[in-house]
Amino acid sequence: MSIQHVENEVVAFLQKLVQTPSLSGDLSGIADIVEFKMKELDFDEVWRDEVGNVIARKRGSAPGANLLFDAHMDVVQTGNLSRWHHPPFGGELDRGRVWGRGATDTKASLAGMVVGLGRMPRESFCGTVCVTGSLEEEVIEGAALAAVLDAVQPDGVIVGEPTDCRLAIGHKGRCRMVFTFEGRSAHTSSPQAGENAIRKMTAAARRIEAIPLLSDSLLGSNVMEPIIVTSSPNPNASTVPDHCRLIYDRRLVRGETPESVLAAHRAALSDLSGWSVAYEHLEIESYTGWAYRAPDFHAAWAVDPDSEWVRRAQAGLEQAGLPPVVYTAPYCTNAAVSAGERGIPSVVFGPSSIALAHIADEYIEVEELRRGMHGFVGLAQSLSRFKGSQPV
Numbered sequence: 494m495s496i497q498h499v500e501n502e503v504v505a506f507l508q509k510l511v512q513t514p515s516l517s518g519d520l521s522g523i524a525d526i527v528e529f530k531m532k533e534l535d536f537d538e539v540w541r542d543e544v545g546n547v548i549a550r551k552r553g554s555a556p557g558a559n560l561l562f563d564a565h566m567d568v569v570q571t572g573n574l575s576r577w578h579h580p581p582f583g584g585e586l587d588r589g590r591v592w593g594r595g596a597t598d599t600k601a602s603l604a605g606m607v608v609g610l611g612r613m614p615r616e617s618f619c620g621t622v623c624v625t626g627s628l629e630e631e632v633i634e635g636a637a638l639a640a641v642l643d644a645v646q647p648d649g650v651i652v653g654e655p656t657d658c659r660l661a662i663g664h665k666g667r668c669r670m671v672f673t674f675e676g677r678s679a680h681t682s683s684p685q686a687g688e689n690a691i692r693k694m695t696a697a698a699r700r701i702e703a704i705p706l707l708s709d710s711l712l713g714s715n716v717m718e719p720i721i722v723t724s725s726p727n728p729n730a731s732t733v734p735d736h737c738r739l740i741y742d743r744r745l746v747r748g749e750t751p752e753s754v755l756a757a758h759r760a761a762l763s764d765l766s767g768w769s770v771a772y773e774h775l776e777i778e779s780y781t782g783w784a785y786r787a788p789d790f791h792a793a794w795a796v797d798p799d800s801e802w803v804r805r806a807q808a809g810l811e812q813a814g815l816p817p818v819v820y821t822a823p824y825c826t827n828a829a830v831s832a833g834e835r836g837i838p839s840v841v842f843g844p845s846s847i848a849l850a851h852i853a854d855e856y857i858e859v860e861e862l863r864r865g866m867h868g869f870v871g872l873a874q875s876l877s878r879f880k881g882s883q884p885v
């Protein structure tokens with residue numbers, strides 16, 4: 494099969510993926526499309542797990558590493574339809590671009606992995622490569638991928654997200670912290686008879702903002718950004734609120750754990766009373782009925798820029814004709830579980846730019862999609878000769 498044919502095939506498959514809406518919780522249709530395509534290509538096994546992830550496996554011609562390529566199948570909402578000039582689920586090919594929700598985030602990576610690795614000659618790589626279309630990344634990073642990691646036990650993981658075909662060797666983690674303040678209601682004409690929960694919140698917020706940020710030599714420092722404030726009773730005329738909630742989005746650096754972050758905040762607010770802090774709990778139920786509930790905490794990670802793993806990944810990109818640029822990504826991905834929680838060597842790589850994700854008129858350049866597909870193949874061929882810290 495000619496390169497030209499494969500390059501056309503990846504574009505057509507991306508169009509098909511974009512034309513199949515895959516909003517969170519409703520991923521049965523996209524899973525069918527991905528499974529069908531995987532079966533059409535040259536994989537040894539294709540299966541679905543109980544979560545609903547679709548997985549394909551292909552063995553190379555010699556012993557080597559066991560690699561997992563992951564891209565999520567779910568997309569975010571379209572937002573205001575009047576802002577779209579191309580239908581969000583049209584998958585139109587126009588002016589050298591494929592248009593629609595998910596074209597960049599992350600159906601391009603998924604198409605590049607499935608077609609690129611599915612058509613990759615067996616003599617060209619070692620070990621085993623698995624490709625998964627995973628679920629619900631936009632809701633909880635890594636929760637669904639965890640089941641695939643259990644099943645595949647990979648030596649290395651390549652997470653497909655828009656990096657402009659650069660190699661992301663780490664990223665900050667993130668968590669969402671909910672501070673709750675309890676007071677006592679009173680008539681607002683005599684607030685001293687009660688205890689205003691909003692005043693408690695503002696006093697606490699000043700302490701929170703004064704906690705020094707931690708810094709990380711590769712990832713930079715924490716971000717601690719307030720995003721939601723609510724109080725009650727509300728609306729309710731002339732009543733001193735007895736309850737207030739303040740939610741922060743925190744970007745985490747390496748070494749921070751669920752316990753360490755809470756402990757630092759409890760210490761800083763220890764002389765205040767009537768408040769508590771916890772992580773927000775997220776819940777998902779997949780199309781197979783699999784239900785998951787967990788605190789919204791995702792660890793930071795980075796791999797050693799001088800490691801054999803990174804060197805081989807760079808060599809793979811060069812082999813694909815791409816510059817071997819290494820950086821750390823500004824956003825959080827499924828690698829928070831593969832690398833952040835489990836310590837499996839990981840990289841994030843994919844075509845297109847994060848600036849084109851989650852926007853109206855999302856698109857990807859066809860040329861960029863092709864570069865990404867060749868990048869995945871180069872990574873598979875080079876990294877499959879890596880195992881532990883040693884070449885195989």
Ligand SMILES: [Zn+2]
Pocket residue numbers: 569598631850851
């Ligand atoms: Zn996204």
